[in-house]
Amino acid sequence: xxxxxxxxxxxxxxxxxxxxxxxxxxxxxxxxxxxxxxxxxxxxxxxxxxxxxxxxxxxxxxxxxxxxxxxxxxxxxxxxxxxxxxxxxxxxx
Amino acid sequence: xxxxxxxxxxxxxxxxxxxxxxxxxxxxxxxxxxxxxxxxxxxxxxxxxxxxxxxxxxxxxxxxxxxxxxxxxxxxxxxxxxxxxxxxxxxxxxxxxxxxxxxxxxxxxxxxxxxxxxxxxxxxxxxxxxxxxxxxxxxxxxxxxxxxxxxxxxxxxxxxxxxx
Numbered sequence: 175x176x177x178x179x180x181x182x183x184x185x186x187x188x189x190x191x192x193x194x195x196x197x198x199x200x201x202x203x204x205x206x207x208x209x210x211x212x213x214x215x216x217x218x219x220x221x222x223x224x225x226x227x228x229x230x231x232x233x234x235x236x237x238x239x240x241x242x243x244x245x246x247x248x249x250x251x252x253x254x255x256x257x258x259x260x261x262x263x264x265x266x267x
Numbered sequence: 268x269x270x271x272x273x274x275x276x277x278x279x280x281x282x283x284x285x286x287x288x289x290x291x292x293x294x295x296x297x298x299x300x301x302x303x304x305x306x307x308x309x310x311x312x313x314x315x316x317x318x319x320x321x322x323x324x325x326x327x328x329x330x331x332x333x334x335x336x337x338x339x340x341x342x343x344x345x346x347x348x349x350x351x352x353x354x355x356x357x358x359x360x361x362x363x364x365x366x367x368x369x370x371x372x373x374x375x376x377x378x379x380x381x382x383x384x385x386x387x388x389x390x391x392x393x394x395x396x397x398x399x400x401x402x403x404x405x406x407x408x409x410x411x412x413x414x415x416x417x418x419x420x421x422x423x424x425x426x427x428x429x430x431x
Contacts, residue, residue: 202393202396203383204383205425207422207426208379208421208425248314248323251314252314252334255312255314255335256338257376257379258310258380258383261312261314262313262315263314263315263317264316264317265317
């Protein structure tokens, strides 16, 4: 009985700890300079790294801008929505 | 319209002609998504595409979206406050206003929100946004001018925010 409980907790914990992606999707309205600015503000990225993600969004339609713990990923998605970027959370493969 | 960066205080907009003044005054109303489902959905977009995350999406709507709405509203209130200080010269008809450094982020946000809402409300397509100059015969010419003006202003404010 005790063993079962421990097993469930471990499973639950690993599901939460599994990496999650923060994905930003293309939007023709947002200015490229604005998207770069937001990536720098939210993630503290250098201008070069922020521009790389911006260009990926622009040309490929989406960019994984961050990967990590679920809770933090949710917080990043919320911040990106605060800047009106199209951002979603998805499980990392 | 002329835009001048002032030492420490922010930026100053001078020689604002009546059309630009009207476009500036329209920023808060243009950014309001009320009455347009498409605009509402764009401003409050889904946080996940995963159909297995329904509960997360529901919680988002219940707890996060109201906070985002407050954030957006506070930016527009700052813009409205600045616009109340827009002064128009009775003789020349030209306006003057200032935007403090700590209001620039709100303006960048508000201008962006206005462009997003206008795009959804008027069902603009990507090719519409790229058309320059707009066709004179198009009844949406004023709308395109508004979109272009907001984009240009947003670009200038961003440039000032980021510094040299």
